[in-house]
Amino acid sequence: MRTTTATQLVYYADAIREALALEMRRDPAVVLFGEDIALYGGAFGVTRGLLDEFGPERVVNTPISEGGFTGLAIGAALTGLRPVVEYMFMDFIALAADQIVNHAAKFREIYGEQARVPIVFRAAGGAGRSYGATHSQMLEGWFMHVPGMKVVAPSTAEDARGLLISAIRDDDPVLVVEHKDLYKVRMPLSAEARPIPFGAARVLREGDAATVISYSKAVHTAALAAAQLAQDDIHVEVIDVRSLKPLDTATIAASVRKTGKALIVTEAMGVAGPAAELAYQVMAGAFEYLEAPIVRLTARETAIPFAPPLEAAAVPGVEEVARAVRALVG
């Protein structure tokens, strides 16, 4: 085991690739499926170079058949492999939803322990790159709704690597929501790769004025807003839940019990979305400590628009978060 603690700045995409490579070296049952993931390296280059090391039997280019290759990977998972499936854009997971919801997630529930489905669904979600309405959604809420599913959404390179390692080693289906606007962001990554357990939130900034709860790219939005607010001596606590299901309700409750106020920021839709569940958990865990109604900032009820200013306005921005905090603590 390496003991170095040296940390380097790497792209979020590179951290994901490192997790894939490490797990593929460790376990020959790990196989990748996805569109254009082999020679091309995937639309965002996440799997670039893996073909050279692991060959076409393990880095498998699929036809554009999301339902078909998802079901195929599930069948492989049922019979001894540990597939990692890439959805080039999270929107395309709609085409695979039946296989994920009615097959992967249900097999263990109905067929028992003989039917473990150790599979990872990696989906590139989120707006910010002007890809338009069918290439920009955050659909994790759909899958949080399904018994048998685990859902994680890393905001940092470290979490992207560590949560993906945990997802690959997990014996149940896991949806890993990657944010396409983070792939080309450099972030610190420790030298030693470690699995990060599910259900453990991270407090990335401590404060007492309010708790801002978020995940994925919205964590960066929240952190920027928090830094801006700190200049006015408003110190918010920022929590990256990282793992939506299972959810670290204890960390969320402890924070809101301290601050008495909660703002939830997500890039997913609001109605029946992840923010609704987070708000319920805040209420359930800290009701008697709440000094104000819980506030949520989510994507607007709209198809994500193309034009950069319209797109930016459709999801919570730094100024919007800062305004919401000021109103909440005002």
Next chain:
Amino acid sequence: MENRSVMHPDWPAARILRTMLLIRRLEERVDALFAAGELRGTSHLSAGQEATAVGACAALRADDYVTSNHRGHGHFLAKGGEARRIMAELFGKATGYSQGKGGTQHMADFSIGFLGMNGITGGMLPIAAGAAFSARYRGSGQVALAFFGDGASNQGTFHEALNLAAIWRLPAVFLCENNCYAMSSPACHMVSGARIADRAAGYGLPGVTVDGNDVAAVYAAVAEAAARARAGDGPTLIEALTYRILGHSRGDLRVYRTREEEAEWAARDPIARFTAAAQAADILSPDDIAASEAAVATEVAAAEAFARASPFLAS
């Protein structure tokens, strides 16, 4: 003589008959239990399709994979499932294959390669392709066979699974039981093209149509397809023409088909045809047949008694 062809040595005529009879009598008993209001929910019974299930499974290795569909009791029994655990599942009991959590269309036993029935039409086709991928990746020499119906041949998963299995030459066999109806919708109204097997050509695969009520014909077609798959030559699409004797599910008044049509198919009953042919070929005697009937009656009665005596899972 249609049934004279030699089938697998593990499947002598007595076993073929006994398994087909077990499916028929179990399905008939389940139908009666539903009619009497003793079973809840729904059921999709495979009476009339026994030759397809038994002929196909007889042509597979014990460790080969099978995926099934909503009408899967027969597939399961043919692959080696236990009648009493199927019956217990239908009664919703803890001793059932899914401890009562699954019901009629959600049972599996991986220890015999039976990867499960499922209530999503066509949903298991890509999963069978995945089991075939895994078998080849692991070098196990196993084949995966997907049972599905004429209705499933119109799902995207059918086309996607055939294309995937074809481009990667997976050791898979796609066995369509064309029983003439998708619930109430006749295949001739819903399936474009003369034969479902013809769709194989679109994927560069062999497509074979067989008499699905002739157990030896099904056996021969699946044996050839499985051998081809195991040799690394890729998948085959087989269309077995058969008929659902009972309705689609509980409560089906069969208004969409005539009694004359049912009588025509009754004359082609797969079990009667097999026993007639086997007697003509002198491989089964009237005593063998009576003994099989008696043994199956005992097994179905014991299965029901076991199911009734079993507890529900603690909730």
